[in-house]
Amino acid sequence: MNNKSKTSGGDLFIVDNSDSEWKVRQYLHEWADIARAMDIATGYFEIGALLALDGQWQKLERLRILMGDRVSMHTKKALLAGIEKAKGVLDQSNEK
Numbered sequence: 001m002n003n004k005s006k007t008s009g010g011d012l013f014i015v016d017n018s019d020s021e022w023k024v025r026q027y028l029h030e031w032a033d034i035a036r037a038m039d040i041a042t043g044y045f046e047i048g049a050l051l052a053l054d055g056q057w058q059k060l061e062r063l064r065i066l067m068g069d070r071v072s073m074h075t076k077k078a079l080l081a082g083i084e085k086a087k088g089v090l091d092q093s094n095e096k
Contacts, residue, residue, distance in 0.1 A: 025049070025052060028053055028056070029053060032053065032056035033056070035060060036060065036061045037064075039064045040064070040065045041065075041066040041067075042067050044071070045065065045068070046071070046075055047074060047075040048075075
């Protein structure tokens with residue numbers, strides 16, 4: 001009996017910053033050129049990470065970020081501003 005499980009989206013690949021030669025930023029930058037989508041889980045999210053990858057993450061069809069509850073004040077402000085903007089777009093859409 002074969003107990004191997006098959007994944008539909010490819011194999012799970014974990015990258016962290018523990019290797020001094022291979023950092024997450026470098027990985028994401030290079031893989032954005034060949035991937036269609038990325039799922040990222042992080043305990044500490046910083047908006048500067050997306051700014052550092054500007055021009056790369058926009059190439060993806062889908063980017064999902066699961067983040068912990070620890071963020072800098074700058075990141076919190078950026079996220080709240082994005083939520084307010086999305087609410088405005090949804091409200092305008094509902095009015096039409």
